[in-house]
Amino acid sequence: MNGMEIETIQQMLAIVTLFLGALLIGIIFNAYRIVRQPTLLIFIYGLFTLVVGITFADLVSVLTPDAFAVAWSAIFSRIVVILGLCVMAYSIMRG
Template sequence: MAFEFLHGVLAIITLLMGAALNVLVYLSYKRVKDQTLLLFNLGLFLLVIGIVFTDIVTIIQGETFLSYWSIVIARLFQIAGIGCMITGVVR
């Protein structure tokens, strides 16, 4: 029971820190008006959501069939996020 609680707390902390980083990147975009920062910020958002998606689904649903599919969906979010970030950097 303590492990699941710790896992949930760490997932929420990760989500909050990712949201704070997204806000900081957006504020820097407003200053410099560089479109690549928006693409990089989108990739960062998808990456953070992909990191905590499985944990949040497990907290809400428990160990069900849906939690196994959440692993696949989380990986797709992470791949899309890294792809957006690479596209933003290459541009």
């Protein structure tokens, strides 16, 4: 496998991750509608942020070949992942 094939596989897996994250958010939102507990809603916000952060750098590489944008999107992606994890941890600690 050359580098281009690996990058294509990585981009396809990012899209699959985005769809699976959306499915998981939908399932948890249905649970929220049943129990109406604000903690689940905060957890969903954190999960959304986490999924966007995980897939952001790969989706930017799909949309633009600019190396500068791809490098900064990787840094921004890590920051968003950390924020998403913090929001999810807050919702769990909140109970």
